[in-house]
Amino acid sequence: MATASVTTPEGEGEVERGAKARTRRAILEAAATVLAADGSASLTAVADAAGVGRTTLHRYFPERVDLVRALAQHTVAETDRRYREARPDDGDPVAALRRIAEALLDLGPVLMYLYSEPLIAQDAACQAVLEGGEDPLDRLLDRAAPALRPDLPVAWVRRAFWSLLYTAWEAVREDEMARHEVLEALMATFTAGVLAPQRAAPGSR
Template identity: 55%
Template sequence: MSTGQQTETGTRARTRAAILEAAVVVLAQDAQASLADVAAAAGVGRTTLHRYFPERADLVHALARHVVHQSRRAIERADPHTGPVEAVLRRIVDEHFELGSILMYLYAEPLIHSDPDLAAELAAMEEAIDEVLARPEANLNPDLSRAWVRRAFWGLLYAGWETAKAGEMTRHQIVEAIMTTLSRGVYGATSAAR
């Protein structure tokens, strides 16, 4: 491969990444934003954007994969295999905080749910939570299934993101509220009595 080809590939990759990062910001703020809005935020023309993503669906699908990758990296940074369950869940909450708005958009986007592969990729993000909750020391409330607890975990994150968006609490307060709700409602009587 010539140097010119390497530069072009690098430039194309940077442009594609810039478009996806712009889409994260623009669509998280306004789910109805146009491709022209995304192009403007990325600092590229509409023609350039259409070269990478000919249709809105192409952009949304690429965005979903981009965000799933970011979520997986966030879970890796949270080191889900090290430390007590509550500490791991707190780290996962903290690592996902910045992804909140765009994840809210993706979970509500009909184009995602109509594509079984993308829906499966979003569901796969939750596997790390299931692994943490499956630990014997998780001491889950026996009245709750693990599937319910996993959904409650993501539901609390969603509530936290909405609360942050509304400016009603600080990030620290939101993380504490999520962890308090989990520890008093999910971990059973043993943890609640601490």
């Protein structure tokens, strides 16, 4: 969108850009909550949740697909940030898996929405955003290999972890299980199934 050229005091442009960035982030965070709860929710509902007008939302995201594409990018960036905070390359690999599970637990609703959203399936750019890049979990599972059952392929272990994480998301949303209960159940099920018999799973981070 073109903007008018005006003379402003030094530094005001940076403030404006900061305000625009905050508004954009507020819209995306509102979209993550609203669309995760109801994928068919209107853009007006997103605007209301963000505390902005429909016109303002359309200035940032003219079409619904623009919002969905930006939400995918925003969610991937947030996932990457949480991966970093979980420190997958540090310390005991099983404890690191627990940190990853905890870090990604709250992103479940928006990730479930994005992977089931038809606009994503129809948009190659969106798919590339969600599927591209290295998954730190792969690197971590390679590091954890000595602690895993030798009869289970690492690819199977990876799928098992993601399946349990998906189940954890559903348990929070549909069964209203407490967050800490879900995390404990996830790790107990996962470690009992994939760890070598002599390996005891650590109970803390």
